[in-house]
Amino acid sequence: MTPIALTVNGRKVAALVEPRTHLADFLREHCRLTGTHLGCEHGVCGACTVLIDGEPARSCIAYAVACDGLAIETIEGFDGDPIMLDLREAFSREHGLQCGFCTPGMLIAARDIVRRLPGVDEHRIRIELSGNLCRCTGYLGIVNAVASVIQARDSRPAATGVGAEPARPARLATFVPSGTGAGEAAPPSAAAPVLDQPRQGWTRFEESFVIIAPPATVWQVFADVPTVAACLPGAELTEHDAQTAKGKMAVKLGPIRAAFGGSAVIERDDRTLRGVIRGAGSDRGTGSRTKGEVVYRLAPEGAGDRTRVSLVVEYSLQGALAQFSRSSLAQDLGRRLVADFAANLNARLGGGGATNTPGAPLNVGRLAWSWLRDRLRRLLRR
Numbered sequence: 001m002t003p004i005a006l007t008v009n010g011r012k013v014a015a016l017v018e019p020r021t022h023l024a025d026f027l028r029e030h031c032r033l034t035g036t037h038l039g040c041e042h043g044v045c046g047a048c049t050v051l052i053d054g055e056p057a058r059s060c061i062a063y064a065v066a067c068d069g070l071a072i073e074t075i076e077g078f079d080g081d082p083i084m085l086d087l088r089e090a091f092s093r094e095h096g097l098q099c100g101f102c103t104p105g106m107l108i109a110a111r112d113i114v115r116r117l118p119g120v121d122e123h124r125i126r127i128e129l130s131g132n133l134c135r136c137t138g139y140l141g142i143v144n145a146v147a148s149v150i151q152a153r154d155s156r157p158a159a160t161g162v163g164a165e166p167a168r169p170a171r172l173a174t175f176v177p178s179g180t181g182a183g184e185a186a187p188p189s190a191a192a193p194v195l196d197q198p199r200q201g202w203t204r205f206e207e208s209f210v211i212i213a214p215p216a217t218v219w220q221v222f223a224d225v226p227t228v229a230a231c232l233p234g235a236e237l238t239e240h241d242a243q244t245a246k247g248k249m250a251v252k253l254g255p256i257r258a259a260f261g262g263s264a265v266i267e268r269d270d271r272t273l274r275g276v277i278r279g280a281g282s283d284r285g286t287g288s289r290t291k292g293e294v295v296y297r298l299a300p301e302g303a304g305d306r307t308r309v310s311l312v313v314e315y316s317l318q319g320a321l322a323q324f325s326r327s328s329l330a331q332d333l334g335r336r337l338v339a340d341f342a343a344n345l346n347a348r349l350g351g352g353g354a355t356n357t358p359g360a361p362l363n364v365g366r367l368a369w370s371w372l373r374d375r376l377r378r379l380l381r382r
């Protein structure tokens with residue numbers, strides 16, 4: 001058993017939990033907060049949605065030990081919340097629920113939309129809600145309810161003081177429209193600007209690692225698209241030239257398997273040793289779509305015989321795998337993926353052989369497990 005201390009609906013909770021206990025079971029069985037419902041228990045239906053540190057997340061795929069020190073809000077914690085009051089009334093008025101099983105998760109997702117996206121249209125509401133499934137309503141009432149609350153709030157004079165909702169920084173992603181509706185992800189554009197600020201609704205994280213080779217060598221290796229692809233877990237290159245690449249990325253998460261097909265454009269600035277890779281892809285099987293951008297910079301480290309590679313990674317994810325955009329776990333998993341990439345690249349530069357098995361999927365479950373193992377080790381060292 002592992003000790004954890006977290007805040008649930010503003011109340012401090014300390015407990016001993018099995019490392020395998022997921023947050024939803026912890027909330028329901030330890031905290032007796034049964035408003036968090038469990039449907040699929042593998043991150044697809046959204047019934048278990050809660051807020052973790054203010055961000056919607058699926059409590060069935062978050063370990064309770066991973067939430068140590070974090071703030072959790074369940075549906076029971078929104079009494080008196082002005083947006084939730086409006087949404088509850090609207091869901092009743094617009095027939096946005098029947099059996100009510102999906103409703104707690106749906107309300108928390110809806111509240112997140114109202115807070116983040118004033119003026120949003122019905123199409124975007126549907127995309128934003130695409131991670132929450134309802135077997136009863138056909139969604140029309142739910143979408144109308146959310147739209148009516150947004151319209152009512154938009155038509156009010158600008159909120160100041162009491163009741164004003166502070167704008168939440170777009171720290172973590174939710175769903176963003178691809179601009180192509182429910183179809184294929186939009187192709188990447190080489191002309192798209194590189195933003196210093198995170199794009200609204202995209203997940204962003206920054207990371208750096210050291211490669212044991214001088215910058216000129218690493219810069220050359222980064223120009224070698226097959227080598228870069230071979231070091232990226234789950235990636236398989238199908239076509240490429242110096243500025244473009246096409247390929248596949250296989251992802252495995254428990255019972256979910258996705259095979260993203262996509263393309264990327266590559267820009268490199270030899271003078272500043274800075275590169276940008278923009279990509280987009282989709283998986284027909286799960287209906288998941290993704291867009292992303294990686295900006296990297298190389299700088300000498302130590303005596304110049306090593307290179308620090310600094311990355312800014314931004315991506316958006318829609319569809320069945322979108323839950324991985326919605327929690328800080330996504331950023332930790334992204335960092336672990338980068339660490340695997342760096343280890344593979346160092347192994348190659350050190351004369352190691354093939355680092356990836358072509359076609360082997362990126363095993364998100366394995367990454368999550370190793371992330372959890374490291375976290376437990378840190379806990380035990382305290």
Ligand code: FES
Nearest residue numbers: 039040041046060
């Ligand atoms: S029960 Fe968690 S997403 Fe379905």
Ligand code: FES
Nearest residue numbers: 098102134135136
């Ligand atoms: S109201 Fe029954 S599942 Fe949504």
